[in-house]
Amino acid sequence: MTAQNQPKPDGTTKPDRNPKQDRSRATRQRLLEAAVACLAEHGWAGSTVSVVAERAGVSRGAAQHHFPTREDLFTAAVEYVAEERSQALRALPTDDREQAVAALVGLYTGPLFRAALHLWVAATDEEQLRERVTELEARVGRESHRIAVEVLGADESRPGVRETVQGLLDMARGLGLATLLTDDRARRERVVSQWARLVNEALSD
């Protein structure tokens, strides 16, 4: 617990509202969201701290205060947006597996996945990015798996269940890749509906 989050006299843990810290947090958030959008639209080659600062309406100096390097900014951005999306998934009801499968696939078919993909592919060829992206991918992958287990109501103590869930997330990633160049929505919906049925049977055996 940080100093900010000390319990208040009324028993809540609402942080002190410090206008300067609030502004700084809001700036950071704008930068992170602009960075993901920029990466998704223009790829790694077209994504620099300056371009993102301009897009976020923040001075280049302020951007560099928050994120000293390009690698800092873009890895933080992908992690931040992945966390935001994961949090949203946790709110799903767990009694409808088809809805859960569709929501998990949705994690991999929007701008976040496109941004992450550009970052991964760039990392295959850039040493200073590679180690950080590998760590980031491992963290985000573990978190996605944890959430998938939760929203699917899967019992991983049973043999095969862990691999069923992993394969489903791999399929979702593959569907995300298929959507990169063409709008694949109609096919994707049919595949999701069939695989939701297969996953449901496998988890209910």
Added chain:
Amino acid sequence: MTAQNQPKPDGTTKPDRNPKQDRSRATRQRLLEAAVACLAEHGWAGSTVSVVAERAGVSRGAAQHHFPTREDLFTAAVEYVAEERSQALRALPTDDREQAVAALVGLYTGPLFRAALHLWVAATDEEQLRERVTELEARVGRESHRIAVEVLGADESRPGVRETVQGLLDMARGLGLATLLTDDRARRERVVSQWARLVNEALSD
């Protein structure tokens, strides 16, 4: 049937061996294979006709005779290697679905997939590449699906079977992506083994 492939007096259709054509075909093949290896290792930014010509031990002029533009060379290369690999898959026995699933996943976890991925990601951002890669992806995707149906012995007239096979190829693509930065073999083998079982049940219902 081209002039080269007219039946011979002995009844075979072995083409006339024209040493000059043979050399030209061999040069073309060396260029295509070098192009895929180059793309897989260095990505789109590091892949030019000159780099590939040098790697293949071919003069730049000869390379440009075969492939006037960079886009010609790399789209032809991915298509050529994809066809080679598809042909190899057709030779698989169709009575072992786990082996078939593993072989299909193998299509997406080697240098060919890595090369194709670099090309796809570059195409999101380069107009002159985009249209050609979109067409290429559609052709290669249809062919992979056809082969998957064949090696799995799947009956697509039954409801859901087409989507089961499509989802399996999406999963294979996702597993390929997971292997981009880290060696994911042990996990992949467990996922393949479990999903081979689920797909086998779904196709045998």
